[in-house]
Amino acid sequence: MSTVADFTERDLIARIQARLPPAPEWIAVGIGDDAAVVEPERNRLEVLTVDALVEGIHFDRRFTPPHAIGHRALAVNLSDLAAMGAAPRLALLSLALPPALRCDDFDAMLTGLAVLAARYRVHIAGGNLTRSPGPLMIDITIIGSVKRRHVLTRRGARQGDHVYVSGSIGAALAGRLILEANTAAVDCCTERYLFPDPRMRLGLLLGRNRAATACMDLSDGLSDGVRHIAEASGVGMTIDADALPIDAAAREQLAASGGDPVLAALTGGDDYELLFTVRPRHLGRLKTVNRHSNVPITRVGVCTSDPAVLLRRTVNGTVEHTPMPWGYSHFG
């Protein structure tokens, strides 16, 4: 069984290129020079972000097949662009490969990435390959574009704005828990974990229709997201636990894992949904977005002048307000 160590860097680049479509005409110099040269889009701002997936931190190769690794590495970046209202354009791919990585796994990883790139018309314009003495790492820089007046940030929420979330939360965490117990399991939750679908269309529509006052993606969980928007916007938030969109399958799995399924769904990461705020008087704009979007949205709370970020929950018929639980933390 051949590994990447059996090939030269040039061979591996050729294997990557074989999976990519021809370069569009706005790429003046593509893969194979010291750098890529591209023509910027007219009358657009550029939106840039980088994200890394590290083996042992962001994925476990025992239950994450190579094409899911490639898919997820690009999806998490696309999700960041969606959160800014931007359309993706190109990406740079930096790979650190353990020499023992099997060639067919390398190929499958690139195929997973290339299929998602083709779906959202992201062109891989360049990158870097190196050996890793430890974990497999995929670092992707993605660049998109947006009109100035359509940029979504975390900063624009105001008191009285409604808080919405796309799709559903908790399914990715449930999927990961299922895979940790049974690496071969396949169901709706494991699919959500392995193949997150970035909310590109919703993000674009929210920006173009100027429907949202603030937006971000939920890579680190809804509890983390509401804190970020609240702090960046200088408001508080009250989130209604009973309104949270948690799929029955996810709820069941999270309960079976022994915790409170609502708290688990709030603090579990990897949802890659969009969290956003909407002025009550812009509800018409939101309806327009909703008509053209391909994902449901749910109102889950409201922005408050008091800076506290609270969870409102009905317990035994009594409404309780508690501080939002803390979610995922990368360090410490």
Next chain:
Amino acid sequence: MSTVADFTERDLIARIQARLPPAPEWIAVGIGDDAAVVEPERNRLEVLTVDALVEGIHFDRRFTPPHAIGHRALAVNLSDLAAMGAAPRLALLSLALPPALRCDDFDAMLTGLAVLAARYRVHIAGGNLTRSPGPLMIDITIIGSVKRRHVLTRRGARQGDHVYVSGSIGAALAGRLILEANTAAVDCCTERYLFPDPRMRLGLLLGRNRAATACMDLSDGLSDGVRHIAEASGVGMTIDADALPIDAAAREQLAASGGDPVLAALTGGDDYELLFTVRPRHLGRLKTVNRHSNVPITRVGVCTSDPAVLLRRTVNGTVEHTPMPWGYSHFG
């Protein structure tokens, strides 16, 4: 002694920001949102590249101090822009940090990077932080700009063009060998290895004066570089071993290490010099470049119609032509 594991991601981002100058006005959204938003430069093409430094592959922490790691990580990227004739503009910084990394080492690494960024006016517009279960990794995406008619590529060399190299070669390899024997050594070669100075001014001048027909940087050694330009341009090359600019100190160290110092200098990486080709009738343009540049250049060979890449060397008074030795290879 505190480590990065004692801090949250937010704390570490604040430590990075404390080392950076305020964002220029063309950055619409900087660090702290899902992505950075920037205004493209008018009438310029964008030049983009990514490079990773991986502990155990590209640096050894026993003899590479943290501020040199930060410096080198940015320098290798700047060097790629120089090779395209581009001026740097912004960078994205993706770090994978072992939890045991000391905070003062983290700070020193960022300071080394920030000092070089300030020198060449590169703004750090965003990035990503994650834990690493293994090596320290720094992945930098850098974006610059260049006028369309000033782009340098590897593809334009023609038969009869002269081949030039900037500065000197072999010193970085000599420096690494010295440090491997004595981790505390300090001399001109160790400085060249630890703190490479990217040839930004020379690259810009070569592009603006349209003096070079092809150009690349020597990250993987001159023997690798000449092969790349020859192949991309569809020419051969003959390099004159006796003309190669190898400093006396480097030559002495490379000889002391037991090998042929010329072959070692040709195949040793990390020089970060520019290798470029010039039409004989554009010698006037090259003189203009030379007057305004801050680094010497040396003519080392010629492009040939025969596709072979040869080393011309005088041995015992006899001129010999041998195939160019193979240099550094990342995989295998």
